[in-house]
Amino acid sequence: MTVYNTATLKNKHIRQHATEAFKRQYINSDTYKNILEKHPVDLYTPNVFVKIGLGILTVFITFCTVGFIALLFNIDNLFKAFLIVMGIVCYVVLEMMAGKKRHYNSGVDNILMAGTVLFISTGLSLGYSVNSPVVLSLVTCIICLWLALRFTDRLAAIAATLTFLSLVFNACVDAGEFTISFFPYVLLLVSGCIYYFSGREERSVKNQVYHPLWQTISVIGLLAFYLSGNYYVVASLTEENYLLQKNSALSFPWFFWTWTMAFPVVCLVIGIQRKKLLLIRADVILIAVSVLTFRYYYSIVAAEAAMVIAGSLLLAASYLLMQYLRTLRCGFVFDNTSADDETENVEGFVIGQTLGGQSRHEQEAKFGGGSFGGAGAGSEY
């Protein structure tokens, strides 16, 4: 199914593991070189900055080409069909770039994928009676799923998961009043299944080709699982239209509040117990979301006071944890070593950007020596 050679993708996965093992000093350099030699990879994946540059240029080229062709053929009346054709053209170019030139996450293929989805879905949504949210999300989901499988792309996998959840939501709303009031529970069930099965596939050795995809879907599944029961999200979706408001899903508010506040904590405990760093990171974000949700409905103190309190608590908590984890505890540790130069440069950039502010010193008011003449005789003032 994938455009790339399956053996190459497997080799890529093995190489990543070998590199990690070499960094952790499990294997020596000879073994490492031997593994790399026996598992060649001929994919074109440039440096991250070149990737961004190529991505920007691809956006530019794509839009200029669309504009050029639109002008050349004067397609005012056929704009919707034209967009779909452009989406297909993007896909054909993508097949060539990935198939012949072996572009893999090079910036070019990522943008062409986005172009394919964007042009086709916009073309469909603008006309051809495909303005039903169910049909539109179904078509977009199928395109994203195909792109994810064909090009083993993480972003396409994320888009496929999200459009699938959107499809489920829209189907619930369209099905009737009974399913409307149950939509959060259906979403909970579906996203829970996505999380469970993607996690299982991620751990399986048979799926080395799609390993990055399963890993990404697993994280998205977890976030969706939480957000499907988050009070604010459910309330916002309920306000979408009259039918949703009439058959409000919030008839058991206690369930959603319990879910909003307890889920991240439970998951954090599980993450710590199972020593899953990805789960811990996701849970820290979810805890922040649950606090913000609570604050949105029950604002106890002003925003600035809340920021000072939260900031102080974060500083204190991180300091205490740093001290506590100086020695190995329950399998976790805080390495008190400084970061490498590249990381430090990035940190410096982020600090300058976020804390630097935008203020600039304006020149003092200058009072120049104006001249004047009597009775309006002079022109200067």
Add this chain to the structure above:
Amino acid sequence: MNIQIFHQLHTEGLITDETLDKIKTGEANRPISLTRELKALMYAGVLLLTTGLGIIVYKNLDSIGHLAIVICIALAAACCFAYCAAKAPPFSFQKVDTANILRDYILLLGCMLLLILIGYLQYQYQVFGNRWGMATFVPMVILFISAYYFDHLGVLSLAIVNLAAWAGITVTPLHILQSNDFDDARIIFTGFGLGVLLLVLSFISLRRNIKAHFSFTYKNFGVHILFISAIAAMVHFSSSYAFWFLPLAGLAVFQFLEAKKEKSFYFLVITTLYFYAGISYLVIRFLFQTSFDEGALYLALFYFIVSGLVLALFLIHYNKLFKKAT
């Protein structure tokens, strides 16, 4: 790590029994480092605390006792600096490898509190009178001293942002375009001056080995501000735009050679994109010089498609060259 992959490598005869056992035991007992996560939390704490304090001071300028605010913030800043001074390793012109990550963040907090304090003192008590420049000059000097004394790249970034603010422009990369009026000749020339100064500082840092690791930060700010000023000059001095293309071309050639020498993907990409923006402006001006007709529009779109493709091939070529060399 997926242990089954190593079982597979073992079956292929690429790793020995001992190595496989070593990997299994190592992974089972490997501690999980929470360093990045805790550093991110601490940074979020500093960001929230200083932003919250800034808003509180701004909102309550007339209601809280002024002296109370001044004393509280000054005390907190003094405590931060005192802690950093107590924990600081001896000063060196070389990179000081700090083992105390907490100190870095306390220093950052102290610097931010200091900026809030000086801003407040100037607003409320006009301690610098009408010399508003002093209100940015004084913190800038303190920030530069702190950055060098405590060897802190983040504080150096803050100092450069303050230096630019003192000169009258904004240099935080994401605000550089929206916050500056590049239609003003004074801003453009200030940008040129500041950019050159920062590049010189970067060069000196590296050549004289005075905190050589600060070189990248100086250069990064300097290159962006110089390129943007050069392009802005082409747009602003529209009657002599071809002449103002020369500094842009000179800078691009210089930066390209530097990027080639250092094998820097980052500077290669930004130099290429800025130079492309300059050339494109030149081409578009030339095409639409006489009238805005359909033929010129076709040519412009055709130019963008072809030049974009050429540039993409150029980047792909140099990516391969740099990868081979590293």
